[in-house]
Amino acid sequence: MTSIRLAVPETAIAGEIIEVKALIRHPMESGHRRGSRGEVIERDIITRFECLYLGEQVFAADFHPGIAANPLLTFYVRASRSGDLEFTWTDQHGAIWSEASSLTVS
């Protein structure tokens, strides 16, 4: 069970730099912690984030153990034409979560 929150403006003027925020619910378990019985809690992390705008990559990030749970990313994109921004998160096992939002450029 995960939830994703995106903050992307719905409209922009051509050439404008827009702020994009993406938040996902994930434990980002580092693999370095131990449970109450001393057992190692297995690593469970997102390893890759990508954002495509009009099908082209505009931002990407590799995640490593040590990044806090429920990671929030804020980055900036230059608006050119109307179209979708697609967001994907991939975990260490290859599971993928994605979400899109559309931007109208005038």
Place this chain on the structure above:
Amino acid sequence: MIRLAGLVSITLITACSATTEVSDVPELAAEDIVSASVFLNSETRALQEDTFANPGYLWVDRGEALFSQPPAAGPACITCHEKGLRGVAATYPAYDENIGQVLNLEGRINQCRVTQQSEPAWTFESDELLSITAYVANQSLGEPISVDVNGPARAVYEVGRDYFQTRRGQFNLSCQQCHTENWGKRLRGDTLSQGHGNGFPAYRLEWESLGSLHRRLRDCDTGVRAEPLPYGDPLYVALELYLAERSKGISIETPGIRR
């Protein structure tokens, strides 16, 4: 919490000489009552107030989805609560006439779950119950806490007050000593707040998750090396009622961000 209490108990034990008799126990002065969020640093407070980036809203979102999703057997919450439940959380815990018991918000939600939806109650601290409680409480964001402790709730309120004022655990400390008599002072890395429940369910950075008020109470009991009560225990519900009455005037912050 255990490490923290260890260091601190020495200072506190010498600093506090309050008795546990109810009569001469100091209370918070009405004009001094403040939420724990005033002791947060400015970044953490800004995160709480950012209704996008506050990670507690990940649970609120899920709660909102659950609210309109019909369970297998009965109608969805939204079918009967079309206008939502604005203001309700600020009045909980409250006495429920049908079952003759004081219920906290989680208990009241589970009551509807069982009697109105014919579904099994959600377990305390399950993702579902935390999410829906956060969603319902968030609808009272900014509403001043106002519980009714008269009539049949009175006896329960008094049980909660006694729990608050009784010393316990290997450190022999009461809630009262930390949260009424020493709030505002530093306790290792933290500033002691007045111990209100107005931010819960809250996202604690230490938990890296949302958690209920009972989880926080269990942490405080464990911190003085007392045996914590089980989640949903009626004694914690009574304590919750006392805390809510004691918080009169401050408003709901759910989902609060706490260290």
